[in-house]
Amino acid sequence: NAGVTQTPKFQVLKTGQSMTLQCAQDMNHNSMYWYRQDPGMGLRLIYYSASEGTTDKGEVPNGYNVSRLNKREFSLRLESAAPSQTSVYFCASNGQLKETQYFGPGTRLLVL
Amino acid sequence: AQSVTQPDIHITVSEGASLELRCNYSYGATPYLFWYVQSPGQGLQLLLKYFSGDTLVQGIKGFEAEFKRSQSSFNLRKPSVHWSDAAEYFCAVAASGGGADGLTFGKGTHLIIQP
Numbered sequence: 001n002a003g004v005t006q007t008p009k010f011q012v013l014k015t016g017q018s019m020t021l022q023c024a025q026d027m028n029h030n031s032m033y034w035y036r037q038d039p040g041m042g043l044r045l046i047y048y049s050a051s052e053g054t055t056d057k058g059e060v061p062n063g064y065n066v067s068r069l070n071k072r073e074f075s076l077r078l079e080s081a082a083p084s085q086t087s088v089y090f091c092a093s094n095g096q097l098k099e100t101q102y103f104g105p106g107t108r109l110l111v112l
Numbered sequence: 113a114q115s116v117t118q119p120d121i122h123i124t125v126s127e128g129a130s131l132e133l134r135c136n137y138s139y140g141a142t143p144y145l146f147w148y149v150q151s152p153g154q155g156l157q158l159l160l161k162y163f164s165g166d167t168l169v170q171g172i173k174g175f176e177a178e179f180k181r182s183q184s185s186f187n188l189r190k191p192s193v194h195w196s197d198a199a200e201y202f203c204a205v206a207a208s209g210g211g212a213d214g215l216t217f218g219k220g221t222h223l224i225i226q227p
Contacts, residue, residue, distance in 0.1 A: 042217035043156075043215075090155060103148075
C-alpha cells in the first residue's frame with residue numbers, strides 16, 4: 001500500500017494563479033483532511049471530509065475549495081493564489097472513529 | 113473549542129540523556145491525545161495516542177507519554193535519546209468523534225541533540 005499520496009511535491013505560483021493539489025489514499029478510509037503548516041504555527045485544518053460526498057470547513061478555510069471526488073481522492077483548490085498561501089500542505093486520512101490519522105508527504109507551495 | 117500548548121519552542125538534549133516534552137491541552141470532556149514526530153522535509157508519523165484506559169501509554173521508538181487529567185497535560189518522555197531523535201514534535205488533540213472532524217495541533221517543539 002502506498003498510504004496517502006500527494007501531488008505535486010513542490011509548486012511555484014504567481015499571485016492570482018489557480019491550482020489544484022491532489023491527494024489520494026489506498027487504505028479505504030472514510031475521512032480525509034487538508035492541513036497547512038506554517039513556521040511556528042503547527043498544523044491548521046483547512047477542510048475535511050468525514051465521508052464520501054460531504055465536506056466541512058476547518059479552522060482556516062478562506063481562499064480554498066475542496067472536492068471529495070470519490071472515497072479515495074480529496075483535492076484542494078486555490079482559485080486565486082495569494083502570497084499568504086505560501087505554506088506546506090498536508091493531506092491526511094483515517095478510517096473508523098478513534099483511529100490514527102495517516103499523513104501524506106506534503107506539498108510545498110510558494111506564491112510569488 | 114479545544115487547544116494545545118507546547119510551552120517549549122526548542123529543547124536541546126545531550127545524546128543518551130533523558131527527555132521530556134511538555135504538552136497542555138484545553139478541552140471540556142475527555143480528550144483524545146496524540147504525539148506526532150516530523151523529520152526535516154518529511155510528513156508526520158504517529159508516536160503514540162491516548163483514548164482511554166491506562167494513563168501511561170507506550171509508543172514507537174521507545175517513547176512514552178502520561179495523561180494527567182488534573183494537570184491537563186500529556187507529556188512525552190524518553191529515557192535515553194539518540195541522535196536520530198532530532199526532529200519536530202507535535203502534540204495534538206481531537207474533539208468528539210475521536211478525530212473524525214480533524215485534529216488541533218500545538219505549535220511544535222524542535223528537539224536538538226548534542227553529541
